[in-house]
Amino acid sequence: MTLAKRLLIAAAATSLMVGAAQAHRAWILPSATVVSGDKAWVTLDGAISNNLFFPDHRPMQIDAISITAPDGSSVKPANATVGQYRTTFDLELKQKGTYRIAQANSVLNASYKEGAETKRWRGLMQDYIAQGIDKKSGVELTATSRRVETFVTNGAPTPLKATGQGLELGGATHPNDLYSGEEATFILTDNGKPAANTEVSVIQGGDRYRDEPGELKLRTGADGSLKLKLANAGMYWLEAESAGTMTMEGRTLKSQSNYVAVLEVLPG
Numbered sequence: 001m002t003l004a005k006r007l008l009i010a011a012a013a014t015s016l017m018v019g020a021a022q023a024h025r026a027w028i029l030p031s032a033t034v035v036s037g038d039k040a041w042v043t044l045d046g047a048i049s050n051n052l053f054f055p056d057h058r059p060m061q062i063d064a065i066s067i068t069a070p071d072g073s074s075v076k077p078a079n080a081t082v083g084q085y086r087t088t089f090d091l092e093l094k095q096k097g098t099y100r101i102a103q104a105n106s107v108l109n110a111s112y113k114e115g116a117e118t119k120r121w122r123g124l125m126q127d128y129i130a131q132g133i134d135k136k137s138g139v140e141l142t143a144t145s146r147r148v149e150t151f152v153t154n155g156a157p158t159p160l161k162a163t164g165q166g167l168e169l170g171g172a173t174h175p176n177d178l179y180s181g182e183e184a185t186f187i188l189t190d191n192g193k194p195a196a197n198t199e200v201s202v203i204q205g206g207d208r209y210r211d212e213p214g215e216l217k218l219r220t221g222a223d224g225s226l227k228l229k230l231a232n233a234g235m236y237w238l239e240a241e242s243a244g245t246m247t248m249e250g251r252t253l254k255s256q257s258n259y260v261a262v263l264e265v266l267p268g
Helices: 003-022 125-130
Strands: 025-030 040-049 065-068 078-082 087-093 097-114 117-123 137-154 167-170 183-190 199-204 216-219 225-229 234-248 251-265
Touching: 025 097, 025 137, 025 234, 025 251, 040 137, 065 087, 087 097, 087 137, 097 125, 117 125, 137 167, 167 234, 167 251, 183 234, 183 251, 216 225
Parallel strands: 137 251
Antiparallel strands: 025 040, 040 087, 065 097, 078 087, 097 117, 097 137, 167 183, 183 225, 199 216, 199 234, 234 251
């Protein structure tokens, strides 16, 4: 093999590695999103992977996952196992209604000057003030929120209660009431306000086995509304990102939000 060919192969491999690193996507996948019965169970996988719903990178940490029952109480996962590429756990749906399974966090990021050096800080508002970061020279503060979630319903769907932090999904259509060929109407909010003009990406699972991912790109309206109509039944990955400003404890600061939902579309 010539040196030129070796260099070409190495460059191609590097390009693939870079592409894969950029494509890592987080998800929580339920075995079913709609069940019924007094002793209903579902199994869920949580992972970060290159291909959707094909665990090949690293597992989602079980301690970072929260489960909210229909009455708002917290539920612990059962039979949890953290493997090399995915975390697996079971959930017993003792209550009727919709459960919310999520990995969510909100944190403040600050940068400031100490002499000619740029320093960076990460934490909560009370620590930001207590440590005197707000008094630093040229401080810039950004609130970042990230939510990865899915929904499972036992019986009839029940309304979802917004947390008011970061991007969230709501609207006239319940996320466990989706059917192929039927239009769904959602509302995206960002820190409790309509997420206007926000780009949304939707991809059906199984992209590992397609030449093209089949990504559908949409944009919310001025009221945060999103119309979604999918021709095929299956599991889908929805992602949205937004940037703007927000008010926290009387302070106006920049905000960045990332949102992911795994949704099941049933045959229409």
